[in-house]
């Protein structure tokens with residue numbers, strides 16, 4: 001959706017060094033990559049293969065899996081094989097904490113099967129040995145030609161570094177508030193670790209940085225700072241975003257502002273799933289965020305009005321839901337058959353007030369009759385009135401018109 005010329009639009013993308021994670025480019029002007037993470041026990045090979053496959057189907061371009069113990073490390077190459085047998089080549093990222101150095105050293109097939117290692121500078125090992133354990137992981141990455149994400153996290157921040165900065169702040173002539181010092185510790189933790197990794201020999205084009213926080217304003221400030229002080233590829237994510245609408249709103253607000261400022265090369269929306277809920281919702285939200293902001297297109301957008309007192313029957317909501325579901329279900333087949341179909345805009349509107357106008361802005365749109373209006377639903381194609389649908393099968397007829405439009 002190109003923006004009209006008189007709108008400034010997003011800032012130019014922050015220039016970063018491109019990193020290849022498997023066959024996926026991150027940063028350096030590449031399209032912003034959507035990623036997600038499994039919540040299966042990685043030792044459960046079949047369950048993890050199944051979930052990586054589901055996340056891939058949903059559109060996750062990179063998938064992270066926890067590698068927390070020996071059984072998980074041993075399972076990783078089998079997971080890779082299981083995915084390969086299904087024709088799935090989505091790069092896998094191993095998430096390591098505390099004993100990552102040991103797992104990667106003891107399970108070389110795991111180190112080889114992964115495309116990137118995520119390490120947390122706050123818990124890369126145990127006190128006093130942290131530096132050597134960090135170096136061990138970096139050296140294994142260099143040997144295997146793998147990328148590394150250095151992922152600082154507010155909840156597991158390097159306590160030594162934080163204490164040092166707090167002490168310096170306490171005697172400073174212009175002390176800053178505690179949150180500002182903590183934000184600085186986040187940024188420094190990521191940057192100092194990246195500098196150390198480079199000293200060891202990991203090139204910049206093998207490193208992605210993140211500094212995740214759970215509060216929106218802190219997250220924005222931390223990433224602005226991180227971007228202004230480096231050109232490493234950046235992974236964006238609001239950590240511990242929460243469940244349902246709270247998690248979606250908080251992540252979209254924080255990431256939307258940063259993306260608009262040109263910051264972010266890959267994003268993950270961390271949502272706590274409802275019990276038994278679908279993990280792939282976080283992929284859908286990430287895609288919709290990028291698409292609604294005009295950065296990428298993944299699936300045709302359905303614009304629908306919220307409905308009001310003029311839509312007292314459920315026909316309008318049912319049609320909007322049915323068209324949206326229909327598009328999501330058909331999309332994998334359409335993408336192969338009709339390249340570019342993801343750029344389609346569809347409108348489903350509830351009455352004559354905004355219905356015809358909004359429908360004219362879409363590629364194809366329908367305006368249902370509101371309460372008291374003539375029971376007729378005009379369909380607009382490329383801004384022109386095309387046909388009027390009536391009767392009990394408006395939904396079926398409109399779907400057929402959508403397919404006709406795509407085919408043509």
Ligand code: SF4
Pocket residue numbers: 305306307308309310311349350351352353354355370
């Ligand atoms: Fe209500 Fe009509 Fe506006 Fe939809 S388009 S919100 S039905 S007035």
